[in-house]
Amino acid sequence: MHAITQSGWIEVISGSMFSGKTEELLRRLRRAEIAGQEISVFKPQLDDRYGETTVGSHAGRSWEASVVPSEGEGVWQIAEELNGEDVVAIDEANFFSAELVDVCEALAADGKRVVVSGTDQTFRAEPFEPVPQLMALAEYVDKLQAICTICGEPATRNQRLIDGEPAHVDDPTILVGAEESYEARCRNCHTLRRD
Ligand SMILES: Nc1ncnc2c1ncn2[C@@H]1O[C@H](COP(=O)(O)OP(=O)(O)O)[C@@H](O)[C@H]1O
Ligand SMILES: Cc1cn([C@H]2C[C@H](O)[C@@H](COP(=O)(O)O)O2)c(=O)[nH]c1=O
Numbered sequence: 001m002h003a004i005t006q007s008g009w010i011e012v013i014s015g016s017m018f019s020g021k022t023e024e025l026l027r028r029l030r031r032a033e034i035a036g037q038e039i040s041v042f043k044p045q046l047d048d049r050y051g052e053t054t055v056g057s058h059a060g061r062s063w064e065a066s067v068v069p070s071e072g073e074g075v076w077q078i079a080e081e082l083n084g085e086d087v088v089a090i091d092e093a094n095f096f097s098a099e100l101v102d103v104c105e106a107l108a109a110d111g112k113r114v115v116v117s118g119t120d121q122t123f124r125a126e127p128f129e130p131v132p133q134l135m136a137l138a139e140y141v142d143k144l145q146a147i148c149t150i151c152g153e154p155a156t157r158n159q160r161l162i163d164g165e166p167a168h169v170d171d172p173t174i175l176v177g178a179e180e181s182y183e184a185r186c187r188n189c190h191t192l193r194r195d
């Protein structure tokens with residue numbers, strides 16, 4: 001996928017929830033493993049859906065990961081924990097603070113292949129930093145679509161549902177969850193409460 005060069009690079013896998021970001025990340029890691037490359041996988045402390053130390057997809061596949069702080073200087077733990085690995089994978093990038101951008105840039109400058117996965121929009125359909133910033137800086141970006149749960153068209157948005165009703169625009173940005181709180185929706189079917 002990448003010409004052999006001295007430098008590393010950043011790959012971002014983004015899109016709505018349920019679009020297959022984690023499955024795609026795990027597919028790339030399996031291929032890197034077959035190629036005999038050393039891999040380190042990281043996830044933020046905030047995301048506790050699949051147990052402490054695994055990156056898991058909605059379809060049930062998983063990979064062992066190190067759990068690192070999601071904010072401030074603690075994010076540099078990703079770089080500090082490395083021991084000569086070729087490939088660094090980071091899942092749920094949307095839960096990290098802006099420091100993740102500097103960490104990914106430093107790793108790529110140090111010759112690493114950095115594979116980052118995270119949703120690019122909040123439930124308000126606004127940019128979910130730092131993912132959009134990483135998409136701008138990356139060498140490779142894949143934006144995946146799920147299937148809209150209402151109309152069956154490609155879904156680019158994250159519908160948050162609280163007790164089955166659309167979330168309010170003023171609700172907090174962070175709410176860890178899956179099917180119980182979120183649906184994949186297209187632009188036309190995505191809604192927000194504003195009353
Ligand atoms: N609305 C949907 N559209 C597409 N896939 C869905 C949907 N709801 C559940 N899935 C399941 O989710 C899987 C993708 O899971 P995952 O890789 O964890 O997605 P992401 O990391 O993007 O949230 C699909 O292969 C499918 O089995
Ligand atoms: C839209 C949105 C999502 N989240 C949370 C919900 C999940 O825990 C993750 C996304 O997981 P996935 O692997 O992409 O399925 O992010 C949030 O906290 N706030 C939001 O607005």
Ligand SMILES: [Zn+2]
Nearest residue numbers: 148151186189
């Ligand atoms: Zn739709």
